[in-house]
Amino acid sequence: MDLRSLVGLPAVLLLFGLVAVFAQTAAPRIVCETKNGTSCEECLTIVTCLWCQKTKMCITYPVNTILPPHALCPLNDARWGRCWVNFQSLIIAMAVVGGVIIIAFLVCLFRCCKCEHIGRRRMKNAANEEIRNMRLSGSNPYSKFS
Known part of the structure; x- marks a missing residue:
């Protein structure tokens, strides 16, 4: 490949990226509020929509905000992504799964460090034991080199 093709490739990729961004921003957006009076499933076909079970509104x-405000829709009535999962259950489930993952990671980390420490101690003890045995037996391991 020559230098022109190497310089041209990033320029073409940048051009395609810009076209894709402008195409997305220029495309007409479906407003969630037009789905009011429909069902939860119909509302949630648009990923930017939130269904409030209490008011039967598509918002x-x-x-x-990270979570929808209580004034907009209470967490136990808010549905996003799937109609059968409310935000309150989703938050609890994510917290439990996240906690289990963190605890498992920490347990593995401490066990690995402990095993590595024990392995070093065993090697050191074995070396000390070998030195002690040589001193007790009176043999010099370096005598064969002289």
């Missing part, structure tokens, strides 16, 4: 997900 655009408030992206400026």
